[in-house]
Amino acid sequence: MTEEKTVEFNGKKYILTRVGWVDTNTHLRVDVSTSRKLYKAAARAEGSYRNAILNPANLLDQARRDREDKRLFQAEQLVRQVLSLDSNYVGAQALLCGILRDRGLPQAALDATVHARRLSDHALLTSRAAAYCDLRCWDEAVLELKPVLAAGGDSESFRIVWRIKDECPEAYEKPRRSTYPVKENSMLSPNEITSSRNESSELRHVTIYTDGACIDNPGPGGYGVVLISRNHRKELSGGYRKTTNNRMELMAAFIALQSLKYRLKVTLYSDSRYVVDGMSKGWAESWRNKGWMRNKKDKATNVDLWAQILDLAAQHEIEFVWIKGHAGNEENERCDVLSMQAAQEKHLPPDSAYENNQTTGNITPSLFDFIE
Numbered sequence: 001m002t003e004e005k006t007v008e009f010n011g012k013k014y015i016l017t018r019v020g021w022v023d024t025n026t027h028l029r030v031d032v033s034t035s036r037k038l039y040k041a042a043a044r045a046e047g048s049y050r051n052a053i054l055n056p057a058n059l060l061d062q063a064r065r066d067r068e069d070k071r072l073f074q075a076e077q078l079v080r081q082v083l084s085l086d087s088n089y090v091g092a093q094a095l096l097c098g099i100l101r102d103r104g105l106p107q108a109a110l111d112a113t114v115h116a117r118r119l120s121d122h123a124l125l126t127s128r129a130a131a132y133c134d135l136r137c138w139d140e141a142v143l144e145l146k147p148v149l150a151a152g153g154d155s156e157s158f159r160i161v162w163r164i165k166d167e168c169p170e171a172y173e174k175p176r177r178s179t180y181p182v183k184e185n186s187m188l189s190p191n192e193i194t195s196s197r198n199e200s201s202e203l204r205h206v207t208i209y210t211d212g213a214c215i216d217n218p219g220p221g222g223y224g225v226v227l228i229s230r231n232h233r234k235e236l237s238g239g240y241r242k243t244t245n246n247r248m249e250l251m252a253a254f255i256a257l258q259s260l261k262y263r264l265k266v267t268l269y270s271d272s273r274y275v276v277d278g279m280s281k282g283w284a285e286s287w288r289n290k291g292w293m294r295n296k297k298d299k300a301t302n303v304d305l306w307a308q309i310l311d312l313a314a315q316h317e318i319e320f321v322w323i324k325g326h327a328g329n330e331e332n333e334r335c336d337v338l339s340m341q342a343a344q345e346k347h348l349p350p351d352s353a354y355e356n357n358q359t360t361g362n363i364t365p366s367l368f369d370f371i372e
Contacts, residue, residue, distance in 0.1 A: 031291035056082040097127040106134035107315035122148045138171030147280040202266040209258045211335035212248025223252035224338025239342035240351035257312035266318040271325030280320045304353045
């Protein structure tokens with residue numbers, strides 16, 4: 001087993017675990033910026049960046065084991081720690097791409113590896129090709145595979161080639177740049193909303209209404225979602241035994257976006273200024289860029305939910321629109337009913353992140369372990 005590493009930094013004590021640096025007082029993982037500083041402090045203390053516990057290869061090995069065990073969130077955090085030290089570490093980029101695909105975030109996988117062509121790593125290019133296939137972007141997938149196949153290819157690249165030939169043979173025969181494939185499909189299924197593109201490759205439009213409710217705040221809470229596209233309609237709801245109103249407003253938006261399988265044009269209506277302004281005015285993105293700090297002193301709250309919403313929203317052409325609550329909007333009123341009914345259910349599951357006071361400073365997977 002690898003020996004535990006401890007570091008004292010700015011008057012606090014931190015320990016390096018398999019999931020990254022942890023504050024020994026709060027038992028919370030630190031943000032990426034602090035993590036980078038702790039790695040450097042530990043390296044200076046040891047006199048070398050090649051101490052075994054700081055070796056990026058060791059961190060990636062643990063990330064691969066976490067991925068195999070379906071601990072995808074932990075695996076992603078380890079890989080991002082490696083990339084915080086060396087953004088051009090191609091092995092880490094390929095692994096990150098695969099992990100984000102496993103989490104159902106193919107667009108985020110592509111955004112995280114935007115410089116793959118410059119790095120010319122075959123494993124990374126193959127992983128990006130698979131992500132394009134998940135988005136039904138066949139032409140882009142073929143272009144990513146070209147340098148891999150020119151070098152002889154491997155079993156994974158050949159598997160992707162056969163997938164393209166099976167689902168869109170014309171793309172493999174004649175590569176061309178297009179936005180999304182031409183394919184008509186049923187929009188709704190029992191567990192998720194799916195969509196496809198029309199003959200002109202325009203994004204299909206989905207209208208979403210969301211609302212959250214909380215009894216006593218904090219207390220039992222619930223969320224309600226209505227999704228509408230063309231002649232299709234779907235309702236989603238759920239609740240937690242102890243949470244807050246703001247968390248349920250965010251949860252409603254998260255659940256709605258998580259249910260979208262393909263890239264869409266989305267209009268999301270909410271009566272929560274917290275949600276709408278946080279996304280439309282760029283507050284949440286700014287907090288994330290500053291290590292989940294609102295300013296130099298105050299930490300952002302509910303970062304476990306904000307982080308997921310930012311990743312999901314990046315996959316769509318989306319607009320957040322505020323509407324006044326309880327003002328006669330039929331779909332907003334329906335969401336309110338769904339959220340209140342969910343909050344009043346018996347034997348509700350825990351909102352683990354809130355109950356364990358892990359909603360600020362850094363991102364924790366506890367709530368999403370239950371959802372997934």
